[in-house]
Amino acid sequence: MALSSLKFFSILQFLIIAFSMLSTRLNADDPPLTLDYYASSCPFVFDIVRRVMECEVLSDPRNAALVVRLHMHDCFVQGCDGSVLMDDTVTLKGEKKASQNLQSLKGFRTIDRIKSMVESECPGIVSCADIVTIAARDAVMLVGGPYWDVPVGRKDARTASLELANANLPAADEGLPSIVSKFLYQGLSVTDMVALSGAHTIGMARCQNFRSRIYGDFESTSDRSPMSEIYLSRLRSTCPAAPGSGDNNVSALDYVTPNLFDNSYYQILMTGDGLLNSDQELYSSIFGVETKQLVQCYAVDPLEFFKQFADSMVKMGNITNADSFATGEVRRNCRFVNSLIRSE
Ligand code: HEM
Incomplete structure (x- = not known):
């Protein structure tokens, strides 16, 4: 399919999902939450x-x-x-x-x-x-x-x-428009989505969730920045191509500082080495003009990332x-x- 018609249908799909989900949203009125709710009943x-x-x-x-x-x-x-x-x-x-x-x-x-x-x-x-x-x-x-x-x-x-x-839960092999619509449904903005995705600065993913990324089976809407060869071959040695084999083998979502909450996740996306398709799409998807700018911002400004992450949490x-x-x-x-x- 030509890129322009792919783009048109994906935008259409995105709008349909977003509007249908917004119309069925949960009640998102301000919840009665306070900082001192347990101050006398459970102070510690x-x-x-x-x-x-x-x-x-x-x-x-x-x-x-x-x-x-x-x-x-x-x-x-x-x-x-x-x-x-x-x-x-x-x-x-x-x-x-x-x-x-x-x-x-x-x-x-x-x-x-x-x-x-x-x-x-x-x-x-x-x-x-x-x-x-x-x-x-x-x-x-x-x-x-x-x-x-x-x-x-x-x-x-x-x-x-x-x-x-x-x-409701987003998946690694879902396109960016569909993931955005799942966040909008929850009352979370594109900015919230990109900032909250920064949680992938810690933790691991299983082979099952990044196999299509490393063997090129994902129908991407990206102008793909290729993964570095060294990283790709390391991932392939952890995650065999055949579905079902090594599904639960894990790799760090942020290979630079896997146990540290920092902004290196965004820097990795800018080199094309995002582990999940959904991660890399934030920077590389043709629908990701806004998400790309946010990734660039958080990659150079850790304080802005921390502030937005806290607000979005x-x-x-x-x-x-x-x-x-x-x-x-x-x-x-x-x-x-x-x-x-x-x-x-
Ligand atoms: C943007 C959409 C998102 C998608 C598509 C997504 C998808 C995934 C997937 C597939 C994994 C690996 C799970 C596995 O292989 O067992 C994962 C791990 C993780 N996700 Fe997300 N995620 C998203 C957003 C978020 C958000 C908003 C947070 C929290 C604020 C979050 C926090 C984490 C953490 C901390 C891990 C590592 C867990 C571990 O070590 O087991 N993710 N995510």
């Missing part, structure tokens, strides 16, 4: 979360990345309501088997550890959704990233949605829906609704 909650996260990150810096991703995957599905933490039961189908979560999303044990410490100090007070949000902020800070104040007061959902998890953390406030609870065990725990 922030200290407790910080202490556990310090141990977790000290024992393995990857734990920081796991918790940050967990927070995002929570917020993109019916708002930040701890739904991602729920295990499957006879009566509830959780989100852990969604295509972007299965064998991929981790960090649940870290949240369990924090929750049990918090419960022993102030039982039944602090929601799991708040714990994940605070832990994500601490995770970023503990590996060198920015600090921001975390508004709290979220409720935990009594439901989860596998369908929404499959629909607060914004993402504020995604709520009226249901979780009306019908939610503070789960005692993050994996199950309270009614289930009582009846067991």
